[in-house]
Amino acid sequence: MAVKLKTKVAGGGIFLFALLMLVGAVSFYYFNRITGEAKDIIKDNYETLNYARDMLKEMDGFRSSDSLAAYSNFEKTLRLQERNITEPGERELTESLRNNFKVMQLLPANDSLRMLIRKDISGIMQLNLQAIDMKNQAAKASAENAKTIITIILTICTLLGITFIFNFPSLVASPVARLTEGIKAIAAKNYSQRIHLNRKDEFGELANAFNTMAERLDEYEHSNLSRILFEKQRAEAVINSLKDASIGIDHKGIILFANEQALQLLHLSNQDLVGLQQEEVKKRNDLFRFLVSEQQNIPFKIVVDGKENYFAKELMELTHEGRKTGNVIILKNITPFKELDVAKTNFIATVSHELKTPLASSDFSLKLLEDERVGTLTEEQKELVQSLREDNKRLLRILSELLDMSQVESGKIQLNLREVPPASLVDKAVESVSNVAREKGITLKKELAPNLPSVYTDEDKSTWVLNNFLTNAIRYSPGDQFIIIALRQVDHFVEYSVQDFGKGIDPQYRDKIFDRYFRVPGSKEGSGLGLAICREFIEAQGGQVGVETAPGTGSRFYFRLPVRE
Secondary structure: OOOOHHHHHHHHHHHHHHHHHHHHHHHHHHHHHHHHHHHHHHHHHHHHHHHHHHHHHHHOOOOOOOHHHHHHHHHHHHHHHHOOOOOOOHHHHHHHHHHHHHHHHHOOOOHHHHHHHHHHHHHHHHHHHHHHHHHHHHHHHHHHHHHHHHHHHHHHHHHHHHHHHHHHHHHHHHHHHHHHHHHHHHHOOOOOOOOOOOOOOHHHHHHHHHHHHHHHHHHHHHHOHHHHHHHHHHHHHHHHOOOOEEEEEEOOOEEEEEOHHHHHHHOOOOOOOOOOEHHHHHOOOHHHHHHHHOOOOOOEEEEEOOEEEEEEEEEEEEEEOOEEEEEEEEEEEOHHHHHHHHHHHHHHHHHHHHHHHHHHHHHHHHHHHHOOOOOOOOHHHHHHHHHHHHHHHHHHHHHHHHHHHHHHHOOOOOOOEEEEOHHHHHHHHHHHHHHHHHHHOOEEEEEEOOOOOOEEEEHHHHHHHHHHHHHHHHHOOOOOOEEEEEEEEEOOEEEEEEEOOOOOOOHHHHHHOOOOOOOOOOOOOOOOOHHHHHHHHHHHOOOEEEEEEEOOOEEEEEEEEEEOO
């Protein structure tokens, strides 16, 4: 039965572990043995020597004034000695000591008894000293014996371990090296490479699988080459049939394909583009450099055959098994839509302009009807005329916004830029809305920072923007409130802000507030164009516009104009 590589590795680990356990077990055994012998010496002999020393010390006090305490301590120590008899002959000497001590207690003045007691104690000490010496010699012999045995076992285990360490890795390294050589050959498309391992373990199975794979690849290489070429030609035909210009680039920056439409726009041939690095093509083609470098997908214009065409770029990422493999740049021709958009803008501008004349005329007629010199109106008629005037004003405001928006969309915003004192815009805007604010009971507060530099702006359009902010703030503020118009410098800009304390705007609508035709749900007035025009006017002057708001705390609309340097 073939032994698997896993079993061999496990067996090698068990073998090394067994050697380690053997050395540890033998060392532990002899260590415990020597430690036990040392403990026996301390327990059996050193305690007896201590008792003998204490008894000799107490004998010096037999004739002192405190002889009773000396006799008592001697008695206690003698009892301890009687319980610690460990050596041959020690019991007889201890019994003789006990008998002589009893007589000594009856005849304390007898010096011969004192000599006998000292002799007994000396005999006990001599026996234990001899025993300590014998045990010490035995312990030394055991230690030497243990050192010899442990050294022999450690040497044998070390030799076995070194032999194992040098021989066992070749069991794995040798077939791995041969497999690595085979894989490198396959990577170099040498499909005739084979690996022959006379083994029955996992490496043998891997070698057989490798050889099978190499055979299949060799067959595939020779049998499917024509089919691959056919598929390549069919893919190129599909790419060239696409209506939109398409360019494929892999993750290494190599241009994989470009259809006829893309080649025409770039004024390049297939040989000048496909298979080259994109960095090389970017150096000699401005349009290609723009397509690769531009991140924003904004429409752009290309002149084709003397005619302006508009394109929108789409970037499609190609992925395989969750990994990015390249990009496809697609150019969609949006010229028809651009022409329709221009026509729509011109139509709105024309219609708005034509409608303003009759509306202005009707507004004048309504004013004449309110004049008592023309005739007296009843209260009901006055209410109807007032309602007509409000509707007329609303239509005029919407038409004005549509005209402004058509101007923005057509790219024909005409700016009259000049240096303007920042506070003059605030004064004009406040003056235009002061009556409306007064009727609603709203107080306008100015907070103007001193010594502000002049701004470089179109005074009329910037005043219109600030007026729009103030009108909205008055409209959405409750009565008997106040609105703060602030002016301060922020970096290289002067910031105009209008702070109201109305109901505020929900955060989900904050990013859409300056979009065209967007109205916050629940608002009753407006066309959704005013704030969009404000943004276009300010950004056309190189400024910035924004809003800070939260429900229940009001809103702070602001715009920033560049400082004249």
